[in-house]
Amino acid sequence: MARHRDTETVHAGEPEPRIGGAVAIPIFQSAMYVDEGDPGYHDIRYIRLNNTPNHEAVAAKLATLEGGEAALVTASGMAAITTSLLTVLSAGDHLLVQDCLYGGTHGFVTRDLPRLGVAYDMIDPDDPGSWKGKVRENTRAVYVETISNPLMGVGDLAAVVAFAREHGLVSLIDNTFASPINFRPLEHGFDVLLHSGTKYLNGHSDIVAGAVVGSEELLAGIKCMLDHLGGSLDPHACFLLHRGMKTLALRVERQNATAAHLARFLHEHDRVTRVHYPGLPDHPGHERAVELFDGMGGMLSFELEGGLEAADAVLRSLTLPIVAPSLGGVETLVTRPAATSHKGMSPDERSAAGIDDGLIRVSVGIESADDLLDDFERALDAL
């Protein structure tokens, strides 16, 4: 019988036999390794070539958790995303991307790729009927995110896979917000998945890292590109990511439960006008999320009566959550996307995307749900 995922978070990818008997994999702080024959360039053991014992152990754990043949870890989520896109796309190609993307990815697709001769079109991930008109002869890939930021949208992911197969496209998905505990894209037919390992995978807000998972064949190409671009994760960060992933299932299950609790509480509070959480029945992606996901995630956002002024007052008044961007760590973080992650968009663009200036995004941590709810209740009641 296959082992459960929470068992795999602890045991998958661990070196066999344990190195020197060490229960925790040691940090191999060595840039290069003794030459053992005549390997090809990409097989020479060297940190930039992503093949030291720390790289291999953490990649094997990740491949098992995501159900992929192969995995790579990278120096950041953006290194994973840019390296993968640069592998599957060449000058003259065309890419379809979802219209609401993480800001760094949006910048790369809209500013850097065109300079390299790659064109793109945006698609509404909720409206498969509109995609066909955007496919061109040179379209090579389609790129989406499991849960979009900051309104927690869940696109028609099954339709993305079917569409990619029909048109011979490589399908890529950023699975950062869900983590493999809540959703495993490869099981649903995606070709490549990406992570900002900075977030849930590591979970402790203390490193920047990324990951790519997929077939042996696709990953071999992405590894060559990563070797050349040089976005390698250093062994100490590999070790921390590996350690963080051992508690991934525990953390995410707790974050799912507390976020659901907080979402219901906010939904019922009379100063809150809207809550965006896929676990709530009135969320537009609710049915799809229930069908696809094992858990609804630890991310939510909400709007208040009194808009921006009320949002700023709540952010000032909360004592437990830390006001900071980013997500997925053990500490609860709150941020106002219009002032941080989505500041690069014009007010008109934000308004077209439904992002209110007073929207507050919460990345739920692993604190006691009672303490967290008490703090939110106090801050809201003070409005």
Ligand code: PLP
């Ligand atoms: N993808 C998503 C969904 C993100 O939220 C982020 C960062 O916030 C990234 C990718 C980029 O990751 P990193 O900051 O590790 O490069």
